[in-house]
Amino acid sequence: MTRTAIKTGAILAASIVLAGTAACSSGGDAAGRTEVTWFKLNETAETANAAITTIVDDFEAANPDIVVKVEERAVDAHKDALRTTLGTSGAPDIFFSWAGPGLGGEFIEAGASLDLEPYYEEYGWADRFSDTTLSTVTQYGGYDGVPYTQRTEAVFYNKELFAQAGIDAPPATYDELVEDAQKLADAGIIPIEFGGTVNWHVMRLLDSLLETECGEDGYQALVTKEASWADEDCVTATFEEFATWTSDYLNPGFVSINNDEASALFYSGEAAMALEGDWFNQAIRDNGMDESTVGLFAFPTGSGRIYGFNENNYISANSEHPDEAARFLDYLTGEEAQQTFIAAFGSRSVNTAVQSEGQSELDAAWTPIAENATGVYMNNDQNLSLAETTEYWRIQNLVATGDLDPADAGAEFQQFIDQQ
Amino acid sequence: MTATAAPARRAHPSPVRKRAARVTRTGFVAALPFLAPALAAYAVFVVGPMVESIRLSFFEWSGFQGAPQEFVGIRNYVRIFTQDPVFWTAFSNTLVWVVLSLFIPLGLGLVMALALNRPLFGRNAFRSIFYIPGVLAPIAIANMWRWMYNPNYGVGQTLADLLNAPWLGEIQWLGDKNLALYSIFAAFVWQIAGTNMVLFLAGLQGVTPEHIEAAKLDGANAWQVFRNVTWPALRPTTVVVLVLTIINSIKVFDLIVGMTGGGPAQQTQVLALWSFQQSFGNHEYGMGNAIATVLLVVTLVIVVPYMVWTARQEKNS
Numbered sequence: 209m210t211r212t213a214i215k216t217g218a219i220l221a222a223s224i225v226l227a228g229t230a231a232c233s234s235g236g237d238a239a240g241r242t243e244v245t246w247f248k249l250n251e252t253a254e255t256a257n258a259a260i261t262t263i264v265d266d267f268e269a270a271n272p273d274i275v276v277k278v279e280e281r282a283v284d285a286h287k288d289a290l291r292t293t294l295g296t297s298g299a300p301d302i303f304f305s306w307a308g309p310g311l312g313g314e315f316i317e318a319g320a321s322l323d324l325e326p327y328y329e330e331y332g333w334a335d336r337f338s339d340t341t342l343s344t345v346t347q348y349g350g351y352d353g354v355p356y357t358q359r360t361e362a363v364f365y366n367k368e369l370f371a372q373a374g375i376d377a378p379p380a381t382y383d384e385l386v387e388d389a390q391k392l393a394d395a396g397i398i399p400i401e402f403g404g405t406v407n408w409h410v411m412r413l414l415d416s417l418l419e420t421e422c423g424e425d426g427y428q429a430l431v432t433k434e435a436s437w438a439d440e441d442c443v444t445a446t447f448e449e450f451a452t453w454t455s456d457y458l459n460p461g462f463v464s465i466n467n468d469e470a471s472a473l474f475y476s477g478e479a480a481m482a483l484e485g486d487w488f489n490q491a492i493r494d495n496g497m498d499e500s501t502v503g504l505f506a507f508p509t510g511s512g513r514i515y516g517f518n519e520n521n522y523i524s525a526n527s528e529h530p531d532e533a534a535r536f537l538d539y540l541t542g543e544e545a546q547q548t549f550i551a552a553f554g555s556r557s558v559n560t561a562v563q564s565e566g567q568s569e570l571d572a573a574w575t576p577i578a579e580n581a582t583g584v585y586m587n588n589d590q591n592l593s594l595a596e597t598t599e600y601w602r603i604q605n606l607v608a609t610g611d612l613d614p615a616d617a618g619a620e621f622q623q624f625i626d627q628q
Numbered sequence: 629m630t631a632t633a634a635p636a637r638r639a640h641p642s643p644v645r646k647r648a649a650r651v652t653r654t655g656f657v658a659a660l661p662f663l664a665p666a667l668a669a670y671a672v673f674v675v676g677p678m679v680e681s682i683r684l685s686f687f688e689w690s691g692f693q694g695a696p697q698e699f700v701g702i703r704n705y706v707r708i709f710t711q712d713p714v715f716w717t718a719f720s721n722t723l724v725w726v727v728l729s730l731f732i733p734l735g736l737g738l739v740m741a742l743a744l745n746r747p748l749f750g751r752n753a754f755r756s757i758f759y760i761p762g763v764l765a766p767i768a769i770a771n772m773w774r775w776m777y778n779p780n781y782g783v784g785q786t787l788a789d790l791l792n793a794p795w796l797g798e799i800q801w802l803g804d805k806n807l808a809l810y811s812i813f814a815a816f817v818w819q820i821a822g823t824n825m826v827l828f829l830a831g832l833q834g835v836t837p838e839h840i841e842a843a844k845l846d847g848a849n850a851w852q853v854f855r856n857v858t859w860p861a862l863r864p865t866t867v868v869v870l871v872l873t874i875i876n877s878i879k880v881f882d883l884i885v886g887m888t889g890g891g892p893a894q895q896t897q898v899l900a901l902w903s904f905q906q907s908f909g910n911h912e913y914g915m916g917n918a919i920a921t922v923l924l925v926v927t928l929v930i931v932v933p934y935m936v937w938t939a940r941q942e943k944n945s
Binding site: 287288291292294295296314318319320404405406407459460461462463464465469473594595598599602603604605606608609611612620624627 | 692693803889
């Protein structure tokens with residue numbers, strides 16, 4: 209009896225282990241559905257997160273054989289998750305990433321993304337997106353990723369604080385912007401807020417000043433390393449302007465707070481301006497700020513280009529469920545889901561057939577800014593390699609804290625680039 | 629001849645036989661089956677990764693599975709020593725952290741233990757209160773202290789308003805490169821001093837009241853009792869606390885990640901964090917592992933001689 213019991217127990221245990229292994233290897237749930245994992249950002253606005261939940265629920269209702277497991281993280285945690293899982297068995301089926309060569313490009317170069325050309329043919333995706341958006345997919349030679357958003361960034365301003373400082377219209381030139389910042393500071397108002405512990409937040413100011421001082425051609429020559437950061441006078445001018453802004457016009461102690469803490473100064477009416485993207489519209493609403501008091505203008509670089517970047521969703525090269533992942537991405541970028549998406553994200557749809565309807569004044573303010581732009585200058589953490597970005601931020605912060613002469617900043621950065 | 633040669637061999641066994649006999653006599657063979665699982669786990673989870681880390685420090689690798697690993701000799705070491713703009717800042721910060729740790733949290737732990745080893749009202753409550761930070765997750769401590777240091781809503785601002793001292797609100801605890809490292813260190817002291825206290829308290833239980841009484845009867849004052857009775861008895865505990873403190877301070881990571889991320893401008897960077905950021909942030913696994921290897925060498929250089937010296941002292945006494 210005892211021996212039989214042991215045998216029976218052993219068989220049962222083995223069956224349980226085998227069943228567990230089988231379940232794991234098939235990536236399915238108890239109901240036999242295929243599980244597709246999606247690593248994405250936790251959106252700034254809660255409404256945007258709720259919209260994603262709705263889209264996933266709708267997809268699962270229409271595709272009962274698939275379940276989408278969403279894993280959301282904050283910006284830096286998401287970057288860490290991608291860097292530690294891509295290429296391994298822990299990689300998700302779908303991963304969100306910024307599309308620039310610096311951030312997303314390293315993953316593509318490392319072979320972490322599946323070439324989606326067959327799915328572009330199967331679903332006709334090439335006709336769904338604009339040439340500009342599609343160029344972020346084909347920039348590496350294949351079809352890497354499916355467009356998710358096209359983000360534009362501009363300066364949000366508090367109309368009431370501007371009025372308090374005697375400013376009756378948003379600035380049209382960079383000189384006017386500086387004059388307005390001075391008026392705000394004189395009125396005891398924080399002109400613009402930034403959070404320095406996440407380096408990419410303050411970087412937006414530095415990038416925009418670089419575009420202002422160097423222009424379109426100069427900016428592109430520098431970020432593609434065709435020009436030397438050590439030799440261009442506009443680089444020194446950029447860092448000098450940057451030093452002025454960080455010492456005179458940013459929130460005190462910006463170096464030691466993060467972007468969320470800095471944004472709270474804008475929501476609470478303590479800071480007059482914020483350099484943010486279109487995702488900030490919904491964040492303003494979610495944080496109880498009256499959006500009718502908020503206006504928007506493009507950073508007046510004078511180049512005609514708008515600050516922005518693209519974000520794509522990629523299918524992992526080692527995904528066991530690429531067909532199901534592609535089916536979800538097809539749904540996500542389809543017209544029905546995109547209507548839900550743009551209503552919450554406040555951005556333009558990547559699907560050219562989807563037009564925004566019933567927008568608020570603040571949401572609608574993005575349209576002329578985007579339409580009047582002659583091009584896009586991309587965030588430099590997307591232009592530069594990871595190591596270069598780390599060094600760019602170090603130099604940015606040294607200048608911001610007064611520990612590096614702006615005149616030496618360009619040469620210091622170029623020295624690092626040359627040693628790579 | 630044979631009969632006389634055999635006893636001679638027994639009288640002068642070979643070194644190998646002597647070693648084997650010693651191993652058998654000390655019970656090593658009998659203990660081996662019991663040690664084997666732990667040794668196997670140690671080899672797989674500690675020695676293996678350590679060796680792999682040292683190996684990777686001689687390669688250039690992005691860290692992605694399938695990406696080629698290119699042998700570059702000592703180039704990664706040359707780069708971190710001569711070209712890396714952050715390495716020496718991280719190195720000196722790590723040393724500063726270790727030196728401060730040897731005095732402040734260790735001294736504080738000892739003082740608290742001596743104070744709370746006496747009959748005292750609320751002694752157990754104080755012991756618990758001082759020990760609680762030691763069981764909190766470091767990242768939670770980092771969040772808590774980051775909020776305390778917040779330039780807009782933090783303790784400094786509150787005190788500035790309460791005391792009508794605006795200068796207090798203007799201090800950039802984490803934003804000033806000359807202050808930030810020490811601001812984080814304050815959180816580290818708060819976290820670890822209680823743990824040191826508990827270890828010293830355990831050691832103090834080995835000091836018998838009879839010894840202290842005898843010293844007092846011989847006319848020793850309080851300092852002489854501590855110097856000649858308590859402190860020698862605490863030596864084994866002090867070694868443990870010292871070594872743990874050194875190791876904890878060399879590998880400090882979570883608090884800095886949570887409070888400054890190494891900023892401002894990498895001025896609070898330390899070797900453990902910079903190794904992590906080079907590997908996982910910049911995808912420079914060769915550089916990251918070269919820094920980790922330097923960290924290993926620094927640890928061994930500091931800890932091993934001290935442990936050897938202490939072992940000799942123990943043996944001599």
